[in-house]
Amino acid sequence: MDARSVIAKLRQRQVPTAAELSWFAEGLAGGAVSDAQAGAFAMAICLTGLPAEARSALTLAMRDSGDVLHWDLPGPVVDKHSTGGVGDCVSLLLAPALAECGAFVPMISGRGLGHTGGTLDKLEAIPGLSTQVPQERLAKIVEDVGCAIVGATARIAPADKRLYAVRDVTATVESLDLITASILSKKLAASPQALVLDVKIGSGAFMKTVEEARALAVSLVETAKAAGCPTQALITDMNQPLVPALGNALEVAEVMRALTGQSGGAIIDITVALGGALLHQAGLADSATAGEAQIAAVLADGRAAERFARMVAAQGGPAGFADDWAQLLPEAPVIHEVTAQTPGQIAAIDGEALGLAVVRLGGGRMVESDRVDPAVGIADLLPLGSTVAPGDVIARIHAARAEDAQQAASALRAAVTVAPAAPDLPPLLHERIS
The missing domain is CATH 1.20.970.10 (Transferase, Pyrimidine Nucleoside Phosphorylase; Chain C)
Structure with missing residues (x-):
């Protein structure tokens, strides 16, 4: 050949x-x-x-171009993948919640891509935490804690790493076949016994239409099942961030508020839906509805928060993070309030534009070698449908310099549409593909 x-x-x-x-x-x-x-x-x-x-x-x-992990654990190995969005920090809630329900979760995640934030970058906002873990250490953490969120080593799907770098400079990233092979080659290398896929749709997602999202979801589900891995995809809405923040440390703070019962909303709802589907597929719940109840319970009573803190410590972060997170996360020196200029309701949010604004603040990478500032981003963003008057705060910019904050504020005003009336809100869960 x-x-x-x-x-x-x-x-x-x-x-x-x-x-x-x-x-x-x-x-x-x-x-x-x-x-x-x-x-x-x-x-x-x-x-x-x-x-x-x-x-x-x-x-x-x-x-099979690299290592394929093997497990000998007293419970099912499961995983989740998201196609990417803004304010999407579901993995940080879902992994510990699944572990608390009896699953084992070796989650191999990625960094920010384009306008979307990366799970690894978010975790690394926690002082001392490392996402670059040797396979032997990964196996020990998963066995002891039940979950770990790490980056792929050079020995995981090296053919994909090489091909992706070429695709990025040859205008071939959008191929459905190559996207499917890229996502699943890494996920299947971790040998999950069940997989759930969160396929995003909307202004903050790569897929902008239902047709695009459904085609990708069907391709992923069919390919994973052909490889022997029970898989379901949920098409979920990304016309606004899942939490009212974009930026690494700011999103970790929102995760901790959700894990400790200080906030709820879309981030909890999506975590419960994905977790319920996965527990059912893995045989840990009699139905998706029963699985959702299990996930909701461990989120509500603090058990998932404690499991998350154990994972943080096992990956080199500070002990007791669930109690001291507010004092440990980095903070930006400049906080700039962005106010509404006209009365009305927030009718649209351009998530891609907001994501790129955070990248330009230093919260992501313009080129691969850029160093990420974990403290910068956008916080306290009002959701769709909020009523505002002139002077009301619609978001706060966290920046390293005042001039950066001013540029981000201009981008934010252009990305948030205030109109006399807001349109009907889209559903959070559009479709299940199984």
Whole structure:
């Protein structure tokens, strides 16, 4: 086999065999495939597509290009993936809640991408906490605590890491087949026995329409199930942030308020829905409804908060974080209030624009080498439907410098629409794909 013959097959709209796709993935991981060949491969798939069987074969080939984890634990191993949004810190609630309900959660997560925040960046706002954990240490944390949220090592799906870097500079990121293979090759490398997918839709998501979100959800569910992993996808709304904050430390603070009963709303509702579906799939609940009740209970009585604190300590963070988080999280030196200029109701929030404003504040990366400032972001953002008068505070900018705060305030005013009347609010849960 060689790369040229595989690429030629795709160009001629022929379907490569599973063996050819496996060879190509090994070539990506080992260097036998050049960057030019990787780019041609990605473009050919982007233009011609793959049938479901070949998409599954590519996913498994990319998974098997590196280490596949194995577990010997007294309960089911489960995982969750979100396609990305703004103010989406569900993983930080869901992992400890699932662990408290008897599941084991080795969650391999990512960093910020584009306008969306990254789970690893949020966790690393906690002083001392490390998300770069050797596999032996990951296994010990999961066994002892029940959950860990870490980054992928270089040995997890290396073919995907190589192909993604090429896709990013060849305008082939949007391919449904390549998105599916990229997401699932990493998730399936952790060998979950059940998986739930949170496919976002709306102004703060990558997928802007129901049709786009449904197509991705179906592709992910079908491919994961073909690999032997029971999977369900929930299409959830991202027309406004799930918490009233964007930014790493600010979102961790919202997580702690939710875990300790000081706030609720959409973040709790989505966590309960995803957790209930996953407990049912894993055999830890008789139905999704029963699973939702279990998740809601451990969130309400503080058990998930204590489990989260144990995970933080096990990953190098401070002990007793559930009690002292308000004193431990970093704070920005400049806090600037953004006020309404006209009366009315908040009718629309451009989540992508807000996410990019936080990136420009330093809360994300413009280029890969940028250092993230964990303290900056947007807090106290009013939700859709809020009634405001001129001078009312609609959000607060947390910034390193006054001039940064002023620029972010201009971006925020442009992203938040105040109108005489707000439209009907969209449902939080649009659809289940199983």
